[in-house]
Amino acid sequence: MSDSIVLRACGLKKSYHKDRIAVPVLRGVDLEVEQGLVTALVGRSGSGKSTLMHLLATLDRPDEGEVWFQGSRVDNASRAKRDQFRNHDIGVIFQFYHLLPELSAIENVLAPAMIGQSFFRYLKNRSENRKRAEAMLDRVGLLHRATHRPNEMSGGEMQRVAIARALMTDPKLLLADEPTGNLDTETGHDILMLLDELNRTDDLTILMITHDDEIAAGADVCWRMKDGLIEDNRAPQAAAA
Ligand SMILES: Nc1ncnc2c1ncn2[C@@H]1O[C@H](COP(=O)(O)OP(=O)(O)OP(=O)(O)O)[C@@H](O)[C@H]1O
Numbered sequence: 001m002s003d004s005i006v007l008r009a010c011g012l013k014k015s016y017h018k019d020r021i022a023v024p025v026l027r028g029v030d031l032e033v034e035q036g037l038v039t040a041l042v043g044r045s046g047s048g049k050s051t052l053m054h055l056l057a058t059l060d061r062p063d064e065g066e067v068w069f070q071g072s073r074v075d076n077a078s079r080a081k082r083d084q085f086r087n088h089d090i091g092v093i094f095q096f097y098h099l100l101p102e103l104s105a106i107e108n109v110l111a112p113a114m115i116g117q118s119f120f121r122y123l124k125n126r127s128e129n130r131k132r133a134e135a136m137l138d139r140v141g142l143l144h145r146a147t148h149r150p151n152e153m154s155g156g157e158m159q160r161v162a163i164a165r166a167l168m169t170d171p172k173l174l175l176a177d178e179p180t181g182n183l184d185t186e187t188g189h190d191i192l193m194l195l196d197e198l199n200r201t202d203d204l205t206i207l208m209i210t211h212d213d214e215i216a217a218g219a220d221v222c223w224r225m226k227d228g229l230i231e232d233n234r235a236p237q238a239a240a241a
Helices: 049-056 079-089 105-116 119-124 126-139 155-167 185-202 236-240
Strands: 005-018 021-034 038-043 064-069 090-093 173-177 205-210 221-226 229-234
Touching: 005 049, 021 038, 021 049, 021 064, 021 205, 021 221, 021 229, 038 049, 038 185, 049 173, 049 205, 079 090, 090 155, 105 126, 105 155, 126 155, 155 173, 155 185, 173 185, 185 205
Parallel strands: 038 205, 038 221, 090 173, 173 205
Antiparallel strands: 005 021, 005 064, 221 229
């Protein structure tokens, strides 16, 4: 794998089963994500984008094919290696934020540190973890909402908390599944600006799933998906045309 490719999918296939009948959703997907770029994966609803993202994040396993991260195969790695990959190497954000409703903003941001470290290590690093969580909330402009719970925040604020949480472990790659899909146009634009800034200033590599051609047009690279296959990979402006 070339050094500049952070994540690569080769020949990914996935079917869901309904009444013992296999429904193919991914039919042999090849995809590459280049270091330092914002890559868009664009396709219509039902084309298989979220299924693919789950496989890339090792939240689910492919029926066939491979997922490689920085030269190591992750789809069939040991549970410990997949945990390491999910908890440290990548950050994931979703359309509906997936925040824990009982926890405040800062507790949500701290959650990956709690999951990724042993209990005793977490206790030992408690003040360091807290400082990092505060810094991440500050990074997304929400330190003043640290003690607020999700039901006391707007959609845009919840997505910022989710981004801060994803940044907590200093990931090399951010996977974003329709990050603006639940937001009004202006708030969605603010979130895209924040992601763009994280890419440019913090050198965060981003793979963003979207059904919106206009959003894809803002990416450095655009992969277009149709019916469980990558249709093409071209400059985003051309893809949006
Ligand atoms: N757990 C499941 N069981 C059965 N079928 C599923 C399951 N998850 C997804 N599917 C089907 O797989 C296909 C692809 O779904 P997926 O969510 O990956 O598409 P998508 O491109 O992300 O769509 P959207 O933009 O609407 O989220 C759809 O036809 C969906 O109905």
